[in-house]
Amino acid sequence: MTTPETIAxxxxxxxxxxxxxxxxxxxxxxxxxxxxxxxxIYLPGLRYPLLIGLMFAKAWLVIDYFMNLRYDNKLFRISFLIPVAAGVIMTILLTPLSHP
Amino acid sequence: MQQETAVPAVVATHASEAHAHHEVVPFSKNNSKFAMWLFLASEVMFFTPLIAANVWARTVQPEEHALLNIPITSLNSFILLASSYFVARAIGAIRNGNVIKMQRSLVLNLVAGLVFFLIMMTEYVELSHHGITLNSGPFGFAFFTLTGFHGLHVLIGCTWLTIVLNKAINGVYTKDNYFGVEFYGLYWHFVDVVWIFIFTIVYLF
Incomplete structure (x- = not known):
């Protein structure tokens, strides 16, 4: 019998x-x-750029390896990363880094 | 007119041929995954304004931001990262045909998810003792809305995981049939990704 699981x-x-x-x-x-x-966070001068870099590095590791996006269809990557890029730009513009 | 009727006829012919040969839809798994990625993209658009609102609220009420418990939240971050690892390990295990390891990994995933939620609740109680609530001002409103919705996603994930775990225990998933675990894993990893952004932007900035 063909179930959704076997079809999938x-x-x-x-x-x-x-x-x-x-x-x-x-x-x-x-x-x-x-x-x-x-x-x-104890490095006042480099705090924000380093935190942003580390945050993206962590997110990239989870998305690329745990979520298998590195090996999956390129369309998945495009459909997900475009809204991520839009959201990131919007959020960064509101951070203290943008308003020293 | 002839063209309009011809198209369904061709589709029907192909469908009946596929049925006759017990063929399966070749792209159904990719379609499901694509749908999930689109859903996750919509979730990005849901969480982004909430995170941005927290950034703004923090500049309005910096003294309330200073009351956030970084050590306990850091511990919670490790727990959620570990939970994500357990999902990945469960998928890796079932790919190799190790059902027991998959089941154990999913149980650990569930425990980690519930512990994360409980620690988040203790943080809420602690903040309420400092007078920070949903109605205490812009910071409280932005903070509890964002983390509350994230916590709700964790609870939904735990509920979904309970269903997946039940199927795993009942032997539904095998080396050749584990899409249910993989599909759930996409959601749970996304909840982890959202927390990575929340932890850095809301707590550490």
């Missing part, structure tokens, strides 16, 4: 994805970047 996982093109080991390395990197974020 029909044989398609050969899928690429990160390995379990890569997932663990990514998790370690995410934890390390979070620790660095907590240290960076």
């Amino acid at each position: 996982h029909a044989p398609e093109h050969e899928e690429k994805h990160a390995s379990e080991g890569t997932f663990f390395v990514v998790f370690g990197a995410l934890a390390a970047l979070t620790v660095i974020e907590l240290l960076v």
Whole structure:
């Protein structure tokens, strides 16, 4: 019997994805970047640019590896990253960095 | 007129042929994933103004922002990152046919999600003791609206996870059929991504 589950996982093109080991390395990197974020807040001059960079690095790791966007259809990336870019620009324009 | 009737006839022919040969729709999984990515894109547009409102509210009431508990929130960030890892590990495990590891990873995911939510509630209680509530001013309104909606997404994720976990325990997912876990994982990872932005912009800025 064909169920939605079996239909959904029909044989398609050969899928690429990160390995379990890569997932663990990514998790370690995410934890390390979070620790660095907590240290960076004590650097007044570089605080905002570094925090923004670390934040995007963490988001990129989750989206590209955990959400498999690195290996998935390019259309997924475009459909997701355009609103992200629009939102990021809007938010950055409202941060203290834009109003020193 | 002939063209209008010809198109459905061709579609019907293809559909009946596919049915006769027990073919499956080849792009259904990608279509579902694309729909999820579009939904997540709409969620980005939902959360962005809420985050921007927090940035503005923080400049209006900086003294209230200083009351946010960074250490406990940092712990919560690690817990949510770990929960995201557990989902990825569950997917990796079932891809290799390891059902038990998938089940354990999903249980850990559920525990981490619920702990995150409970810690968030304790933070709310702590803030209310300092007089910061939804009605206390721009900062309270912006902060509780944003984190409240994020917490709601965590709860929805936990509910969805309970369904996925139930299926996993009942042996629905196998090495060749785990799309339900993968699909849920997209949502949960997105909740984690939103928190990455909230943690940095709302708490650390």
